Amino acid sequence: FHVDIVQAIGKVPIALDNVDLFSLTGHKIHGLPGSGLLIKKRQVLLKAHNIGGGQENNYRSGTNTLALSAAIAKALRLVTAQQKDNYRHVTTLRDRLWRYLNDNPHLYKINSFFKDNPYIVNFSLLTRKASVVVEALSNRQIMVSSVSSCHSKKEKFSAVIYAMYHDETLAQNTIRVSFCKENTLEEVDELIKGLDEIIEGLKQ
Known part of the structure; x- marks a missing residue:
């Protein structure tokens, strides 16, 4: 069977022994947009969608862009080599936000589980509309989302x-915070400060 590992690669350990195919996209691991990988076991047979010159072992005719291929290969090496250090760093960021949310149960309901992937924290606002708070945070250059980016055009909740x-x-009032290795504790504190001030301001 096939597994999309884009949200896990370079973040958490992945067991692929029983996986027939897996895929990922470059921009999720700090590679270039427009690049991706599909890796399969030798015994898995695929049927080509496009026929032509027979490149890529007849699976995908056409010449790959060298820059995209080199960039995703480099990005993959970096995220896997730095996985443990990045995980510890991001866990520290997640814990700071988690404590704040947990200390304010009258304002927030945490939807993530503490043992989940620390790179994403999802919570619901109990007293305010998420769309209003997300826009107000955006005006402060703090970027979070209220729905999955994959379905943002069609999801109402x-x-x-x-x-x-x-x-x-x-x-309808969920907020999703995504962390990466480049985020800092100071940025988490800015998010917390922003949430406090925005929610307090909306009361007035």
């Missing part, structure tokens, strides 16, 4: 959060 609680209000 988080289907996952709705499935968890069967509560449209919680599902």
Whole structure:
């Protein structure tokens, strides 16, 4: 079977022994947009969608862009080599935000599980609309999202959060914070300060 490992590669250990194919995209690991990989076991047979010159062992005719291939290879080497250090750093960032959210249960409901991947924290606002808070944070140059970027054009609320609680209000007012190795504790503190000031300001 096939596994999309784009949110896990370079972040958490991945067991691929029983996986037939896996794929990832370059821009999620600090590579260039427009690059990606599909890796398969030798015994897995694929049928080409495009026929032509027979490049890529007849799987994908056409010449790959060298810059994209080199960039994703370099990015993959870096994220896997730095995985443990990056994980520890991002866990520190997640813990700082988690403590703040946990200390304010009248304002936030944490939807993530503490043992989950620390690179993403999802929570619901209990007293304010997420769309308003996300826009206000954006005006402060703090970028978070209220829905999955993959479905941002068609989702009115988080289907996952709705499935968890069967509560449209919680599902409509989720905020998703994504961390990476380049984020800092100071930026987390700015996010916390922004949430405090924005939510307090909306009361007035």
